Amino acid sequence: MHKAIVGLQWGDEGKGKLVDVLAQKAVYIVRFQGGNNAGHTVVVGDEIFKFHLLPSGILYAGKVCVIGNGVVINPTVFCDELEDLERRVGKDHAQLFISDKAHIIMPWHEALDKLTGKSIGTTGRGIGPAYEDKIGRRGIRVAELVNEQVFRQRVSEELPKRNWHLINEFGAQPIDEQELLDKYLFLAEKLKSHVAQTEYVLGQASPGYQIIFEGAQGTLLDNDFGTYPFVTSSNTTFGNSITGSGVRARDVEVIGVAKAYNTRVGNGPMPTELNDETGELLRKEGNEFGTTTGRPRRCGWLDLVILKYTTMINGVDSLAITKLDVLSCLDELLICTDYRIDNIVISKFPTTVQELERCIPIYKKLPGWKQDIKNAQIFQDLPANARNYIHMIESITDRSVDYISVGEKRDQLIGR
Ligand code: IMP
Numbered sequence: 001m002h003k004a005i006v007g008l009q010w011g012d013e014g015k016g017k018l019v020d021v022l023a024q025k026a027v028y029i030v031r032f033q034g035g036n037n038a039g040h041t042v043v044v045g046d047e048i049f050k051f052h053l054l055p056s057g058i059l060y061a062g063k064v065c066v067i068g069n070g071v072v073i074n075p076t077v078f079c080d081e082l083e084d085l086e087r088r089v090g091k092d093h094a095q096l097f098i099s100d101k102a103h104i105i106m107p108w109h110e111a112l113d114k115l116t117g118k119s120i121g122t123t124g125r126g127i128g129p130a131y132e133d134k135i136g137r138r139g140i141r142v143a144e145l146v147n148e149q150v151f152r153q154r155v156s157e158e159l160p161k162r163n164w165h166l167i168n169e170f171g172a173q174p175i176d177e178q179e180l181l182d183k184y185l186f187l188a189e190k191l192k193s194h195v196a197q198t199e200y201v202l203g204q205a206s207p208g209y210q211i212i213f214e215g216a217q218g219t220l221l222d223n224d225f226g227t228y229p230f231v232t233s234s235n236t237t238f239g240n241s242i243t244g245s246g247v248r249a250r251d252v253e254v255i256g257v258a259k260a261y262n263t264r265v266g267n268g269p270m271p272t273e274l275n276d277e278t279g280e281l282l283r284k285e286g287n288e289f290g291t292t293t294g295r296p297r298r299c300g301w302l303d304l305v306i307l308k309y310t311t312m313i314n315g316v317d318s319l320a321i322t323k324l325d326v327l328s329c330l331d332e333l334l335i336c337t338d339y340r341i342d343n344i345v346i347s348k349f350p351t352t353v354q355e356l357e358r359c360i361p362i363y364k365k366l367p368g369w370k371q372d373i374k375n376a377q378i379f380q381d382l383p384a385n386a387r388n389y390i391h392m393i394e395s396i397t398d399r400s401v402d403y404i405s406v407g408e409k410r411d412q413l414i415g416r
Contacts, residue, residue: 006257011216021413032214035072037122039051112129123290274301305349332367338362
């Protein structure tokens with residue numbers, strides 16, 4: 001079976017590491033949505049690699065990485081990440097293809113996101129405005145970027161309208177057409193050799209364990225199922241791995257990744273948020289600062305109302321729990337099993353943020369283990385209280401936890 005790796009919380013679940021490890025046995029590693037709002041960290045030995053746009057499998061020579069049609073691509077970030085990687089590891093990395101149908105993030109998208117994204121707390125990378133143009137049928141695609149004549153034509157059609165808005169609606173600086181063309185056409189030359197009809201590249205995969213779909217963000221940032229409007233502008237859930245890449249939907253196993261506690265960057269409600277020293281401790285021990293923007297992440301207790309909901313939405317077959325080692329610092333642990341609104345117990349995840357804001361978590365208290373678990377290699381190496389914590393997640397979500405991450409390095413991963 002192919003494997004789709006999706007986030008079950010608000011992103012930053014540690015998907016990059018799992019993708020990196022599972023990529024060893026796959027052939028193709030595919031990103032299918034989002035853009036450089038994502039931040040995936042892979043640690044190899046003492047080297048730390050942070051990717052925003054390139055798939056996490058890029059470090060493996062002999063593999064094929066695909067940035068699918070569902071992704072929005074900032075060409076500067078693409079070229080910078082690839083050049084930085086090649087400076088560090090040479091050409092010894094995976095083969096890399098970009099879909100010619102993927103949409104391009106243009107300078108006006110970034111400008112607009114910075115001007116309008118504050119209330120949501122976006123990453124300011126132009127993701128939302130680029131997807132708006134895609135759905136509005138006025139976006140510019142990779143296939144147009146790499147055809148100079150077409151690209152010039154498209155920019156001459158779009159830029160005057162965008163500048164009009166920037167000037168008249170926001171009092172902002174207009175974008176210079178010649179500068180834009182010089183920059184983008186230069187980048188187009190650099191990325192040209194990677195452009196392909198990637199659905200045909202992936203169409204060559206045989207059934208079996210060949211493809212890994214690398215989700216970005218998490219289910220609660222999904223434009224349909226997340227905490228709308230405090231969400232990202234793409235579908236982050238399993239379904240989009242198919243539409244965002246053009247691979248047939250059969251033969252895919254879904255692995256849902258969840259952190260052992262909750263975190264969130266940006267605005268919007270989070271019922272189990274801890275605005276106290278325990279939250280502060282989790283942030284410090286877990287180094288909970290956004291990979292993309294450096295913003296401190298909001299931290300809270302693990303929320304199983306969320307995991308029950310997000311395992312269902314994605315059709316999750318099994319779970320990976322990450323950063324279990326971070327909880328070693330606490331004497332006792334709380335897990336949210338249900339919510340209460342006005343003394344009524346709620347076990348479904350509410351649709352509106354207004355309802356979610358009113359939810360009071362109902363907790364189960366578990367004893368901590370207060371012991372370093374970073375060297376645990378098999379499940380039995382974990383202290384009994386840590387195993388209980390995992391069993392509790394399994395019994396309430398009705399899914400088996402097949403992977404447990406106990407540190408940032410590749411080998412700090414327990415497979416069951
Ligand atoms: P956007 O994706 O930049 O439009 O931001 C929308 C929301 O998604 C904001 O709350 C961001 O903080 C959040 N977000 C976007 N990408 C990520 C990610 O990779 N991890 C965590 N949060 C993210």
